[in-house]
Amino acid sequence: MARTLKDIASELNVSVSTVSRVVNNCDNVHPKTRKRVLGALKKYNYIPNQVARSLKKNYTETIGIIIPDISETFFAQIIKGIDEVLSNRNYSIILMDSNESPEKEEHYLKLMFQNRVDSLVLATVSKEHSALNMYISNNIPVVFIDNIPNLDYDIDCVIINNQKASIMAVNHLIGNGRKDIAIITGNPLETTGYERLEGYKRALRQNNIPVNSNLIKYGNYKEDTGYSCMKELIEHRAENPFNGVYIISEKMTYGAIKAIREHGLTIPEDIALVGFDIHDKSGLITPGITSICQPENDIGKIVAELIIKRLKEKAKSGKVSGIRQRIILDPILEVKVSSQPE
Amino acid sequence: MARTLKDIASELNVSVSTVSRVVNNCDNVHPKTRKRVLGALKKYNYIPNQVARSLKKNYTETIGIIIPDISETFFAQIIKGIDEVLSNRNYSIILMDSNESPEKEEHYLKLMFQNRVDSLVLATVSKEHSALNMYISNNIPVVFIDNIPNLDYDIDCVIINNQKASIMAVNHLIGNGRKDIAIITGNPLETTGYERLEGYKRALRQNNIPVNSNLIKYGNYKEDTGYSCMKELIEHRAENPFNGVYIISEKMTYGAIKAIREHGLTIPEDIALVGFDIHDKSGLITPGITSICQPENDIGKIVAELIIKRLKEKAKSGKVSGIRQRIILDPILEVKVSSQPE
DNA sequence: TATCTACATGCAAACGTTTTCAGTACCATA
DNA sequence: TATGGTACTGAAAACGTTTGCATGTAGATA
Numbered sequence: 001m002a003r004t005l006k007d008i009a010s011e012l013n014v015s016v017s018t019v020s021r022v023v024n025n026c027d028n029v030h031p032k033t034r035k036r037v038l039g040a041l042k043k044y045n046y047i048p049n050q051v052a053r054s055l056k057k058n059y060t061e062t063i064g065i066i067i068p069d070i071s072e073t074f075f076a077q078i079i080k081g082i083d084e085v086l087s088n089r090n091y092s093i094i095l096m097d098s099n100e101s102p103e104k105e106e107h108y109l110k111l112m113f114q115n116r117v118d119s120l121v122l123a124t125v126s127k128e129h130s131a132l133n134m135y136i137s138n139n140i141p142v143v144f145i146d147n148i149p150n151l152d153y154d155i156d157c158v159i160i161n162n163q164k165a166s167i168m169a170v171n172h173l174i175g176n177g178r179k180d181i182a183i184i185t186g187n188p189l190e191t192t193g194y195e196r197l198e199g200y201k202r203a204l205r206q207n208n209i210p211v212n213s214n215l216i217k218y219g220n221y222k223e224d225t226g227y228s229c230m231k232e233l234i235e236h237r238a239e240n241p242f243n244g245v246y247i248i249s250e251k252m253t254y255g256a257i258k259a260i261r262e263h264g265l266t267i268p269e270d271i272a273l274v275g276f277d278i279h280d281k282s283g284l285i286t287p288g289i290t291s292i293c294q295p296e297n298d299i300g301k302i303v304a305e306l307i308i309k310r311l312k313e314k315a316k317s318g319k320v321s322g323i324r325q326r327i328i329l330d331p332i333l334e335v336k337v338s339s340q341p342e
Numbered sequence: 343m344a345r346t347l348k349d350i351a352s353e354l355n356v357s358v359s360t361v362s363r364v365v366n367n368c369d370n371v372h373p374k375t376r377k378r379v380l381g382a383l384k385k386y387n388y389i390p391n392q393v394a395r396s397l398k399k400n401y402t403e404t405i406g407i408i409i410p411d412i413s414e415t416f417f418a419q420i421i422k423g424i425d426e427v428l429s430n431r432n433y434s435i436i437l438m439d440s441n442e443s444p445e446k447e448e449h450y451l452k453l454m455f456q457n458r459v460d461s462l463v464l465a466t467v468s469k470e471h472s473a474l475n476m477y478i479s480n481n482i483p484v485v486f487i488d489n490i491p492n493l494d495y496d497i498d499c500v501i502i503n504n505q506k507a508s509i510m511a512v513n514h515l516i517g518n519g520r521k522d523i524a525i526i527t528g529n530p531l532e533t534t535g536y537e538r539l540e541g542y543k544r545a546l547r548q549n550n551i552p553v554n555s556n557l558i559k560y561g562n563y564k565e566d567t568g569y570s571c572m573k574e575l576i577e578h579r580a581e582n583p584f585n586g587v588y589i590i591s592e593k594m595t596y597g598a599i600k601a602i603r604e605h606g607l608t609i610p611e612d613i614a615l616v617g618f619d620i621h622d623k624s625g626l627i628t629p630g631i632t633s634i635c636q637p638e639n640d641i642g643k644i645v646a647e648l649i650i651k652r653l654k655e656k657a658k659s660g661k662v663s664g665i666r667q668r669i670i671l672d673p674i675l676e677v678k679v680s681s682q683p684e
Numbered sequence: 685t686a687t688c689t690a691c692a693t694g695c696a697a698a699c700g701t702t703t704t705c706a707g708t709a710c711c712a713t714a
Numbered sequence: 715t716a717t718g719g720t721a722c723t724g725a726a727a728a729c730g731t732t733t734g735c736a737t738g739t740a741g742a743t744a
Contacts, residue, residue, distance in 0.1 A: 003480075004700055015724045020702060030722060045476060050456045051396045052700035055729045060393060062436075062457075071418040079412055083439050087450075092457055094404075095437040097425050108429075114392045115404075115434055134387060138345075223624060254624035282565060282596035285626045346730055357694045362732060372692055394730035397699045 004049070008040050023048060054116070062092050063307060064117035066108050068100045068125045072250065073279045074296055075123065078145060081300015082121065089308070091118075100222075102126035113140075119307045124149055127189075141310035141320050143303050148191045154324035156310070158303050162192060165292045165331035166199025167206075169246045169274040172290070172333060174207050176341045178244030178272050182215040184229045184256060185248050193218075196248045214240040219252050226255025234263050243271060244339075250277035253289065273338040288336030295329055302327055346391070350382050365390060396458070404434050405649060406459035408450050410442045410467045414592065415621045416638055417465065420487060423642015424463065431650070433460075442564075444468035455482075461649045466491055469531075483652035483662050485645050490533045496666035498652070500645050504534060507634045507673035508541025509548075511588045511616040514632070514675060516549050518683045520586030520614050524557040526571045526598060527590050535560075538590045556582040561594050568594025572601035585613060586681075592619040595631065615680040630678030637671055644669055 009016045021029045022037040054060040067075045083093060094117060098105040102125055109131040112120060120135060123146040135142050144157035173181050183200045186193030201211050219225030247253045253275030260271055267273050267287055278291035314320050351358045363371045364379040396402040409417045436459060440447040444467055451473040454462060462477060465488040477484050486499035515523050525542045528535030543553050561567030589595045595617030602613055609615050609629055620633035656662050
């Protein structure tokens with residue numbers, strides 16, 4: 001089985017260049033020659049060696065994705081969106097799952113660079129982003145999703161309007177007659193956690209409801225902290241009563257519901273609840289959970305388009321030029337039963 | 343910013359070979375030289391070019407994974423398992439999502455080969471596997487998961503004992519007092535669908551219950567067919583009564599539950615139900631769904647270990663030798679409420 | 685001191701492509 | 715027939731590594 005251009009070339013007594021030109025559909029090769037070569041390519045089932053090609057052309061047609069947890073539907077759907085757009089253009093995706101670990105993330109940043117990905121999509125879990133310097137200084141476009149780090153240079157990112165998400169959630173609860181609304185949020189030092197908390201406060205103020213700091217609990221996005229935060233809230237219910245709660249991550253929402261049930265309280269009668277990123281298309285969870293949702297598929301597609309744009313720029317001018325973009329999408333409020341009036 | 347071995351070498355007035363030897367930790371380089379080189383590598387933050395390395399060494403330290411749907415927890419968890427093992431060894435994963443399309447799968451098989459992955463993990467959705475020939479004839483180890491194709495040569499695969507899974511499910515229902523048990527299965531021309539159906543029949547026979555072909559429905563693993571199959575079953579309930587059902591995929595289980603609810607029937611009182619691959623760690627679905635579960639994380643790890651083994655063989659003898667393995671794991675029955683006695 | 689060994693280093697080829705450059709052959713035009 | 719242009723082809727360098735081989739040098743031994 002012939003494997004390389006050289007094999008095909010010597011088989012046909014033509015030069016490697018000619019075969020290469022046929023493979024790449026260049027002009028200036030005689031129709032007759034082209035036909036012969038195409039025949040041989042098919043006969044030997046030739047498939048080009050992308051590794052050699054990449055070395056020569058100085059790009060790999062590969063993009064890297066580093067995310068904290070592929071088993072979260074949110075990230076899986078984003079990847080599907082990216083894949084949809086990129087696979088048509090023969091790009092391949094190298095995927096790494098940092099498992100919420102900053103150390104692993106840093107290791108993967110190096111490994112991705114070593115693989116010379118053309119571009120990187122990053123949902124960071126780290127506070128420290130010096131490893132990104134090699135991407136920046138080598139003109140490799142980076143796109144952030146989900147969480148934006150605090151950097152002193154501009155970056156591309158595709159996120160949702162987190163303040164707006166909270167405002168929608170809180171206004172919805174207020175509209176359904178709840179005034180005492182608790183929040184379980186994330187780390188306020190990260191943009192995601194910060195913005196969602198800010199939106200919550202803004203919505204309360206706009207409705208002339210005082211912000212009660214005892215009703216603000218900080219978790220880490222994972223299920224157990226959702227559980228413990230809700231437990232605390234319930235146990236101090238006498239001093240700090242509340243009849244609505246807004247939880248800013250999928251897993252924390254699950255934990256919180258568990259805690260509410262364990263305390264024998266009912267949703268929405270005792271506590272009206274709005275969650276985040278709840279995917280229950282088949283309506284199996286009862287009561288149905290009202291939730292802020294993100295347009296994952298759109299995010300993925302937009303990320304892919306942005307990357308393509310950046311790579312085109314780079315191909316043209318040699319640099320990633322253009323002003324970096326913060327693309328901010330609108331969240332969606334999916335209303336179900338968990339937030340209904342008493 | 344120096345980028346290549348050459349840059350570092352000329353900076354220090356040593357040869358490229360010497361720098362390469364330091365990078366790769368070879369012996370026979372003078373401690374003093376090594377120190378100088380290490381200093382420069384650090385100073386310039388050198389990261390080797392995997393593309394060039396791959397071309398020379400004829401392997402890429404890359405493995406390909408093609409699956410039908412990354413948003414299914416089952417596949418996501420397998421990938422996490424593979425990643426856990428492989429990332430320690432500096433392997434990278436190239437992921438492609440065939441989106442249940444045989445055409446896309448075939449395209450991806452070519453693209454993966456073009457990328458010269460060292461090994462391939464495939465959850466196939468196709469009946470046609472000629473595209474695999476290039477892997478076989480080029481000695482690239484392939485591991486099947488989830489579904490085994492009918493090939494005339496031996497293949498490596500890691501799956502669960504599907505007959506046993508069905509036997510566990512059906513015996514459980516019988517033990518809980520159900521005798522008239524329906525099944526919603528997959529395409530019996532695929533091993534997965536076939537084996538799960540066979541197990542169902544065997545379990546009934548072992549319990550001296552006649553197999554009623556009117557209680558066997560064939561879906562395609564997706565939600566809507568679960569729904570329609572269950573609807574059919576319910577509508578012919580007068581002629582073919584049943585009080586238990588076993589459904590062999592996650593999404594079909596959801597669809598079936600939806601249909602049962604729409605008909606005003608209750609689980610488990612009217613119909614006791616055992617599903618498949620239901621991941622509801624937080625117990626949000628009520629009633630809790632009894633389900634056959636697969637040890638995804640183990641599957642992933644075993645797949646990774648198998649690949650490593652094959653690649654070692656290949657490195658030694660130049661061929662993927664050794665007898666191909668069918669590694670068959672035990673399914674797990676997670677008992678919750680949906681299958682309880684009346 | 686002469687010889688031998690072991691260590692340290694560099695040279696150059698090779699991996700499979702792409703692409704520039706130069707060259708050849710052919711055809712049309714004047 | 716001479717001239718010019720066009721269409722086609724091939725040689726060779728380059729991409730950034732690894733590695734076999736040759737070479738050189740230093741220390742040890744006789």
